[in-house]
Every structure is written in C-alpha cells, then in structure tokens.
Amino acid sequence: MAQHRVIVVGGGLAGLAASARIAEAGLAVDLFSVVPVKRSHSVCAQGGINACNEVARQQGYSEYEHFDETIYGGDFLADQHPVLEMANWAPRIIDLLDRMGVPFNRTSEGYRDLRLFGGSLFKRTHFSGATTGQQLIYALDEQVRRYESEGQVTKYEFWEFLWPVIEDTAQGQRCVGIVAQDMRTMQIRAFRADAVVMATGGCGLVFGKSTNSIICTGAAAARCFRAGVWYGNPEMIQVHPTAIPGADKLRLMSESARGEGGRVWVPRKKGDSRPPRDIPEADRYYFLEERYPAYGNIVPRDIATREIFSICVNDGLGVAGENQVYLDLTHKDPEYLTRKLGGILEIYEKFVGVDPRHEPMKIFPAVHYSMGGLWTSFTKGSYNPDAARAKHKSGTRPPILAEVGQGMQLGALNNAQTNITGLYAFGEVNFAYHGANRLGANALLSCIFDGLFCGVSVANYVRDGAPAKTPAGDLSSAGYDRVVAQEQQKVKRWVDSASAGAAEPRTNPYIIGKELGDEMTAACTVVRHQTRLTQCAGKLAELRERQDAATLADGASWSNQALGYARALSDMLVLAEAIARGATERKESRGAHYRTDFPDRDDANFMKTTLAKHQGGTTSLEFVPIDASLILPTARTYGKKDDKPAAKPAMAASAS
C-alpha cells in the first residue's frame, strides 16, 4: 500500500502551520505554492496577533471577551463555536510562536509587549515591530524547512494549483488529489493525495488595486468553487480604512498606527490649503474621536472606512479636495515611533517621500481582506449553554474558562472541511471566523489556528476516514487523467490564440482585468446599492463574453506568465460574479456590507450565511442558518454619538 500523503496548497501562515502540524503527525506533506513560500502574502501583515494575556487578564479581560469582541466585530454573522475555540487557543499560539523564536517586541523587563488594536479596549495585540506577519511566516517557514530537510515535507514552488481531483463514491464526493502546473517548465500533472488543504488566501486582485500581493487572485478558491465546493459570504469584503494610494497597489498603513496613538483628521474648513502643521487644533476635525468617544480612532475597520469615505465623498472635506484624510503620528516621540512602527513608517517614507514622524500621512481606504471564502463545517465543542447569553460585559468574569474543546471538538474529521470530503480550507480562503467584518490582528490568528487545530482533523481523517480503506495511491488513474486533459485543453485554447504584440483592448486580458478591478471597486466596496449592482452584473457579463474571445501576446511553452494571468482572470470573473450576487441579494447592511437602500441590519432574514454554489456554469445563492447559540445579537454601535459610551477600563497598562 502506498504511503499516505497530504497536499497543502498555499505556503502562507495557514499552509505552513498546516504543513508543520501534519508532518509532525507523521504524514508526508506535498506543499504547493505559486511563489517560494517565504514570499507569500502573509509577509504583508503588519500590526500584530491578538490573544488574551496575563496583563489584560488581570484587568478583567479573558479569552471569552476576545471571542465576544470577534463575534460583535463581525456583526453576528460568524458561526459562534469555531470563533470561541480560536479565541481560547490564542494564548497557546503566541507561546508556540515565542518558542519558535519570533522576535516579539519586549518590555523593559523582557516580557512580550502589547498594543491596542481596533475593536477592543484592552491591550491584547502581540507584535514584532510593524512587520509581524513577516516575522510569523518566517518562523513557520523555518520549521517547515526543518521538516523539508528531514524529507517529511516536499515543496513544489512556482507550481500553480489548477483543479481539485474529486471522485464520486457511494459515500459522496471525495477529494483525492490535485492537478497543478509548473509555471517554469509549463508541465501539467496530477498529484495524488489522501487529503487536500487549500490555504490560498484572499482575492484582492478581483478589485484590481488592493493591499494584497500580486499573487492574491483568488483563482485557486474560484477553481474549487467551479469544481463544486460551496462558497460562504462572498460579499463580505473588508475595505481597510488606511492605505497609501499607489499606481500598482494600495499599500497598507497598519491599524497599529492608530493603536499606537495615530489620529485621523481633516481640516474643518473645506478647501483649507494650509500645510497640516500650520492648521491649529481648533481648525482640525478629528471626526472619529468626536463621533465615537469610547473607541475613537480604533473603531473597527468597516466603521472607520465608511466614516472616511463619507467625510471625503459626501462632505467634500478630503485633504486638498481629494479622496484622502490625514493619519497623524507627529505628536508622538519619533524614537518611540521607530521602535514600534519602524517597518510601516519606512514604507510610507519610501513610496511617498515624506517622513510620517514629522508630517501627517495622507491615506484612503482600500480593499484588504475577504471574510468570505470556501464554506467549511465543524463539530461543536462541549460548551452549549441552555440559551444564548447577552453580550458579554467588558471586563467582567467570563461564564467559562478557556479549555480545549469548548468551541470545536479537537480532531473531529469535519473541522474546516468543505462540502467535499477530504478537501479542507484553512486561513483567509475559508469563511469561518470573521463574519461580516474582521477585527485587526485576528487574521494571523485564524490562519495559524486553522493550521494547528484543524491540521489534527486532516491527520485523523487520513488515518480513520475514507483513505484508511482506500488510499488515493490505490485508485485508478482515470479520474486524474480526465482532469489533466481538461486543464491541457484550457492551455491549448490560450496558446492557440497567441500572437506577439498588443491585443486590441476588447480582447486583451490585461485590459479586461483592469476593467474588472475598476468595476468591482466602484460597485462592490464601501457603499453598495441596487442600481449600481444591477449595472455591475451587466458589466461582468460583458467582461465574461470578452474574456471568452480574449487572446494572448505570448504562446511560449516555457515560463509563460501571460497564460497564467489570463487563465486566472477567467476564474476571477466567476468569483466576482459571486461577490456581486451576494451583495445584491443580501438586502440589509451588516459589517463590511453596507447598502444605502437597506441601511439597517435585518437579523430575521439575513443573520444567515450566504451560501453560493456553482453548477453547470451557473452560480446559485441561498441563505442558510448560522450557529448563534452562544451570544445574543445586539446593535453594533461602538458607542456612537448619543449612545452611552462604553466605560474605559482601568488604565490599560503598558509596560513601555
């Protein structure tokens, strides 16, 4: 009998954590990535990673409150049990990363330092300068390299995932491998696996320019979707409030800039053309602080984004009449800023040519993260109160202590498994934890949590599930050959179209891609409404038609990047349609999804997962109930305006 093998697609935090955990369980791992894994998009995460910690705990914080904040922050759209388990595991994850050698910022006594982040009144964010994602992925990359040098992990870098291989069995559909292509040699081949973990991240490129890396096309998720994997909450796209506008991408300016005291403002007077430092306090409008006295500049991202958007677009108060506001750190000590935020200040300095220690930054919102993703299931854990409790009162005693297995059952075969047996989805590519809006510094957590916690489920499935009886290595090659032929056919279609030089704009994939990005940004980001979404559906249909007739400028059978882009674009168009459809059919406002024609949250009809299914080339949508058995939904106001502001906790201690 062949040795059991697991395929992990994607080498960011989720994929690397999964690889390490599954390799540790004694299974052979084949790790696929379109880039050397160390260059994955996780490197772009800046601010930090959330976890309850001893200092916050002694001020009244708890894992349970972290859970509560995440559910509230996500506007009650996430299934609640998985979120509870994630929050409970967070401190263990920090300890593990610490053991791996992550250079977390330290206090003068040598303990891990903490900072404030959006959606919490407690310091519960651990960080490593302002390049926390980079430092975490390096730590996991190093551990996986160790397994690689021992022969337990085999890397396939510059290989692109093309399609899952799914077998129909008496027990339903089962994933038994993938088809992938080496983007240097252009070789296409099938790889067998007893389980496949998709850890391929988000889909920022669907919106053209975003804070995402150039590789975050969402194509891998879209291919799974097209192959029959369900997709949850596609419309939930996070627009980050603070990014640096740019020609090729919109570079993130971390929430930690506000967590460390950064203030967002515009001149009170329209058209005030004085340099920012010459504008006195009285003439500055700190609109987040005035509107949200309790949270101020650290309101959650969707709220900050809408306020900034509205100040510029509706009120016309943007700096210099343009879509930009000031993010001001100049009142802080420059040395302190360098120590805490050096990495991101350098990015601003490098790309704008201005030192943010001395001059306020100019920023505007940008597409940042996909809360939605491949639909996954879970087995509930042991905490099941008779009735859902009221929202947790900040700083009070939690109803439970954080124990393993209260939220999700450790090792249950279906944790983070898609509707296809043996096909799992970890990290940003799934829809599981962040509901309608992700809290800052929860992304790194959910990626690593999936890898470590749900990685156990993968190993158990391989040992106790279908592969125990019929390993993928024993299956006939027919199913694999069929998918290889399908993918070779797609390549042939593109290569046959190729002729050197520029295609006319109508059939030029790069132009079609740009128009897709412009359309999705205009219709499906901060503000959405029926008329514009209907128009968007028409535009997407036009783009799909043009894409069918598109041609390539390169027919090379070696390292053909034009082919890779054009093929991905076809998949991005399918995902774009699902996003726009979700935005159209969710006739309410919740978290990142804001409809001007339905400005209120409608729990009766829409406190449900948008479930998108793709069959025979068409996408259908339904709304399915969620697990909300732990916390009752409340209005999500963050103490705006007349609402009684949430009490500030006792002086949140900072050791720095």
Added chain:
Amino acid sequence: MSATASHTTHARPQAKPGRTVRFRIKRCDGPGKPVRWETFAVKPEAGANIISCLQQIAASPVTVDGQKTTPVAWDSGCLEEVCGACTMVINGKVRQSCSCLIDEYAPNEGDEITLEPMSKFPVVRDLWVDRARLFDALKRVKAWVPIDGTYSLGAGPRESAEQSESRYVMSTCMSCGCCLEACPQYQVEESPEKWPTSFIGAHAMNQARLFNEHATGAVLKGARLDTLMGEGGVNDCGNAQNCVQVCPKHIPLTESIATIGRSVTIHAIAKWFRG
C-alpha cells in the same frame, strides 16, 4: 516652499507629467537561449514604479521600433519591499523594483532605465531568476529553532528588549539576494551538487548568527559553525563589504560575518583541544 518641506526624506526631482520614459530590458526566452535587448516606451502614471511600467508593457508588448514582441517575464509579490521577489538590476545596481520610483529614476522626457536580471542566479526567463540555491543555504546553516513540537509547552525563553530588537533586525532578511549579487566572491553556480562547497554568502551567515543568538536556537550552534568553517564558509568572504551597502533592510551583515568569524575561530580551537 512650505515649512513642512524640510521634513521630506530626500528632495525628489520634479518629474515632468506626461513624459515618455524608455525601458531598455535584457531579455532571454529561457536557459540556453540567446540574450537580446529590447527597448519600450512607457508613459508612467503618477507614482509609477518599475512594476506598474512592466504591467503597461505586458498589456502592450511593442518595442520602440514598432516590433511586436512577448510580454517581459519578471518575478514579483508584495510590491512593498517585504517579500524580496522583485529584485533585479536597475541601471546597474541591484534592488527591489517595486520601491524603485520612476519619478526619481527618470524625471525627464526620454530618460532611460535599464533592467537586467540578477547575474548570480540562473535566468528562468527575462528578468526572472531561480534563487533555489539561496534557500538551500538556509538548510545548510539549519536556520531554525529546534523546538520539540507544536504542542503547548508554555512560553519561549525570555529575552531583553535589546536582544529582541537586535534579533528582529537580523530576522527581517527577506532572502532577496541583493547581498549575493553585490558580492565579488559569490558566483553563479547552476549545479546543486556544487552548492555545498561554493561560497554561502552573507545572508546565510546572518541567519546562522540570528539562531545562534536565540537561547534554544543555540543548541545547533556547533552544527552551524561546522558548516561555516568548511569550504564555502566564512573564510571565503573577501571582506569587500558590498553586501552591507546594498541590503535593503539595513541588516548589519558585516557585523554578522565578523561574529560568525570569531565564533568559528573559537569553535575550531575548542574542537582542537577536545581532539
């Protein structure tokens, strides 16, 4: 000039809007294929960098002579100088292309920018090179902390803020290869069998130091030094100090090499005494 202008990091030349910039690009269709030069004219948009210009060329691959060609292949990722992918040789100097702003490099009509692939790695195609050897070096120096496993075993070793800050800087190495491109001792080597005896380069010595200075990582210090005292190790460094000049993350590479050099000496003497 406003009072705030004095705080700009460096005075940027006023770039002419609407100008045309020429890109002279060294091209090669694949290993063993002939090298050719092609020149493209691009109108850079506001805030343009090398990447956005290469994207324009990809959408319309026609040279200044009107010759229809294929899009230029290049490697890129984060576009904010933190992944290391888009490293190339620009006007003769190695750097990341994402942070290379056209307004600085070509502010005037007709200015030309030359793009070449790094010369110390085999070319895959055009500006895209294969840096597998660089990652292999990380295995050679066992650049990891040998933890017992991923089960919960409490926190890691406590360390001072100073220690953590010093390790942080070393740990920002994004394996881009600038230090290797600039190093006169580091030569292109296509056959993996020869990698273990070829010069390992500054980045790997920095990584060895990074993990030697971690309380748990130090467990493997001896093994790392064994590697670095042999052929292709620290003694092959010619002390040109180019590496530290070109490192985009300002990692004190020469300090790391010196530290490793001292450690290797002590390690060798200790081994000699132990027999």
